[in-house]
Amino acid sequence: MSSSRPQVPAVEPTYDPTRPFPNIRPLYQHPIPNCPGKTIVALHVTFPPNSATPPHTHPGAFVIVNLVSGYVLNKMNNDQMQIYGPGETFHENPGCRHWISDNASATEEATFVATFIVDTKAVEEGGVEGLVVIDEEYREMVKQKSFEKTDGEI
Numbered sequence: 001m002s003s004s005r006p007q008v009p010a011v012e013p014t015y016d017p018t019r020p021f022p023n024i025r026p027l028y029q030h031p032i033p034n035c036p037g038k039t040i041v042a043l044h045v046t047f048p049p050n051s052a053t054p055p056h057t058h059p060g061a062f063v064i065v066n067l068v069s070g071y072v073l074n075k076m077n078n079d080q081m082q083i084y085g086p087g088e089t090f091h092e093n094p095g096c097r098h099w100i101s102d103n104a105s106a107t108e109e110a111t112f113v114a115t116f117i118v119d120t121k122a123v124e125e126g127g128v129e130g131l132v133v134i135d136e137e138y139r140e141m142v143k144q145k146s147f148e149k150t151d152g153e154i
Contacts, residue, residue, distance in 0.1 A: 006071050006104040008081050013052075013073070013102065017141040020051040022103075026128050027113065031120055039120040041128060047072065047103035047110040054138035055099050058131055061118040063092040070110025075100035097135075 027042040047070065066089050075081045076096050083104055084090055092098060103110045116131055123130070134142050 005085055006073075006083055008073070008083055012075065012081060013100065015052060015054045015138060017054070017138075017144075019102075020048045022047040022051050022053060024128075029123060029128070032117070035117075037120055039118055039123050041116040041118060041123060041131065043114045043116075043128065043131075045112050045114055049108055050103060050106040052100075052102040053098075053132075053134075054142060055097065055135040056101075057095070057097055057133050057135075058092060058116065058118075059133055060094050060122055061092070061116045061131060062094055063096075063114055063116050065090050065092075065112050065114045068111040068113065070108050071104040072110050072112065073100055073102040073104045074098075 023046045025044045025046075027044050029039060029041045032038045032040055065084075067084050067086050069086055071083050071085045073081060073083055074090060076090075076092060076098050081100060082090070118131065
């Protein structure tokens with residue numbers, strides 16, 4: 001595994017639907033007893049080499065991400081692009097738009113744990129899948145990619 005931190009690209013990359021998606025594995029989900037109506041959800045996210053997610057939001061959620069391995073390229077709202085690596089954290093406030101969320105390496109995977117504080121009702125109604133809402137202009141691309149990935153099976 002490379003120990004050198006990648007450089008932030010000079011030009012912002014645009015989402016490429018041919019790149020792989022990250023793999024998401026739920027770790028836990030619990031109502032928060034001292035915060036009525038709120039639930040904590042943790043996801044283990046593995047970005048294969050060269051993977052990316054389209055622009056998205058996490059409606060109503062406060063999210064904190066802790067990088068375990070590898071490096072991710074990140075851009076939220078109108079902030080500058082950032083590279084995050086092992087042991088580093090970043091957070092997303094409710095309403096944040098995540099413009100860029102890419103593995104910064106074409107050869108090594110990146111992993112992190114994303115912890116969400118979210119309305120319990122949102123998790124009950126939309127499940128864990130409802131915690132990521134892809135921007136409308138990319139939804140059809142993602143839908144088609146998912147359809148192709150399953151060979152047309154639904």
